[in-house]
Amino acid sequence: MITLKPFKAIRPQKELVEKVVSLPYDVMNIEEAKEMAKGNPYNFLHVTRAEIDIEELKNPYSEIVYKKSKENLYKMVDENILFKDKEPRFYIYRQTMNGRAQTGIVGCASVDDYLNGKIKKHEFTRYEKEIDRINHFDYCDANTEPIFLTYKKDEVINNIINRWTEFHLPEYMFNTKDGVKHILWCVTDNLVIEQIQLQFKKVDSLYIADGHHRTESAVKVALKRRAQFPNYTGQEEYNYFMTVTFPHEDLYIMDYNRVVKDLNGLSEMDFIEKVKENFLIEKVEGQFKPEKQHTFGMFLEGQWCKLEAKPETYINKDIISRLDVSILQKYLLHPILGIDDPRSNKRIDFVGGIRGLAELEQRTISDMKVAFSMYPTTIEELIEIADKGEVMPPKSTWFEPKLLSGLFIHTLDTEYLL
Template sequence: MALLKPFAAIRPVPSLAGQVAALPYDVMNTEEARKLTRNNPYSFLHVDKAEIDFDDSVNPYDDCIYKKAAETLEHMRSNGIYIQDSKPCLYIYREIMYGRVQAGIVGCVSIDDYADGTIKKHEMTREDKEADRIRHVDICDANTGPIFLTYRARQNITRAMKYWMDSYSPIYDFTAEDGVRHTVWVIDDEKTIHSFQKEFENIPNLYIADGHHRAASAFHVGMMRRKKHPNYTGREEFNYFLAVLFPDEQLHIWPYNRYVHDLNGMTTAQFLEKLKKDFELSPVTGRYEPTKKHEAGMFLDGRWYSLTFKKGSFNEENPVEQLDVSILQNNLLGPILNIDDPRKSSRIDFVGGIRGLPELERLVNEGHGVAFALYPTTMDDLMNISDSNCIMPPKSTWFEPKLRSGLFIHTLTHEA
């Protein structure tokens, strides 16, 4: 059973919400973040990626970076950029991108649900990335970026959300620079809040769609606080972390494509010959984007090929090995191109599908090598693998639109 808890959000004043809201800290590098915030002192990136306000000579993991993040957040609160709701609420956060709608409930979930597997994971995390966010959450004393969770859709929840959106005015409604529309409603009626909580109690599992490192970090900070406060009651806010819960049927996973910088010393002819063992290969006219599982597009030497994965080249019964990203890794990237650990190899780049096939062409044309356009992992794949307590290969899913940071902040200091 999933625990959903209302909270008194710290959130931007409506007139500044569009300027405050920012893409997640980990989808851009420091220079890209500086460009995005050059004319926007309100951007939440000044908190979430505080190194943008320092010279490049300063280590982005220096203590002063985290202290600056906390100071900036406090400054935004004391200067009226942020307000805090007077009582615990739930919220509805709706995003519209290319006409596609996803609407989720914003609230807090329990670190105990994370620990016991009620909140399921499908990715491994890196200690260095966890350590960064642990320090950020601890020093800011807040969850500043929501965890993107999903659940198997329930029509009672979907209908109740629709009723509230149709019946009440939103507190925020703006379109970001990338064309994504963001709309937020406050659910402040205690009876309605309780009914949502009861509905989620009937949901056996939540699934992390995006934000594994943020979730792990929030959990570790909560455990650190418990250690500091051995007489904790469980009601303290540090026992919970910020999340947005979306029904699976509304979510869209984009492909996560691959670009390899070289052919591992082979000529084009030698490389193509090696592919014949596990793949059916055909040159095509124009671009090729796969339309179903176990197909891929490949761009090499100025032309596109269709790749079909042969039966027998993968275990169709294993939920991880039958993923297209696994088949490509196990039958091509590893044995043919010698990329055995894509997490550590500097010879491979991962390209979100939202950037399109032209980006793959650009990378190959400018840097040589080869690119692969993959069919996206499905929501069923994600949940089945999570249910099996298995781990997906790195960079298996790319979710769009991204949740904006800075619209909701959950402070860890007060008792629930």
């Protein structure tokens, strides 16, 4: 049984929505964030990445940054750039990219459902990254960005969504520069709100698709508040965190590619010979993007090659060992290139598939030596692994399109924003 709760969203005025919304805080560096928000005081990066507004900042995780985030958020409310709905609502959010649509319900999930394992994760988090969003949410007293969840296909929920979107006008409809179309409907009918809540009570589990660090951070802020207020009832807003929850069949996982700084002291010839122990290698004309599992592209010294894992690397293996990210790590990155822990090793970097293979080529020219293109992990693999209570290797999934920030905000317990 899953608890999904409507809430009073803080959201942009309709005429300003395209100026307010931004990409999530964690898909760009500070220079890119500054450029994206340049000349636009409404851009929500002024809240999620407030360091862009502080000159000569030495530490992006200092208290001054979180205070600035709060100041910028409250200023946007004071100036009526953002306003708060008067009644709790669900919202329906549709994104269409390259003709493919994903439509989810915006609401608040229960901290206790996460703590009790009903909201399942598929990757580990790093505490130092959690600390940043813990401080950000705590100072802002709000979930400023949503968690990206998914549920196994449910015809009743899908029918509710389809009926509402067919017969009601959207609140917002616009395209972003990346060509993605965004539509948001407000669900204002109390009967429909109740139907959504009741149907989610019949759902066994939700799965985190993207946003593990934000989830952990939101939960730890809630636990902190519970410790501060031991007589809490469980109904306080901080006991819930903002999510967009999509049916699993809507989701699109892209490749999450790898680039490595050097050949670990090997010559190119010696490196190739070691790779041949567990992979078949074939030079190809032009770029190579894998079209099936257990194949990989490798770009080295200006040449693309197709790598095909030998059957003994994946036959009769458990589901995690069969993942392409596991095969590449176990049979190439670790034993040959010395990448022992991809989560912390500074010689490896990860490139989301949305950047294309040209980005991999460019990285081998600018700061890396060899690149690997991957076949995407599937949503079915993610769900199976999460159901087993296990976790994927780091950087296994890259979801597109990304959820926009600034389209809706969930306040916790501050009277100022309530």
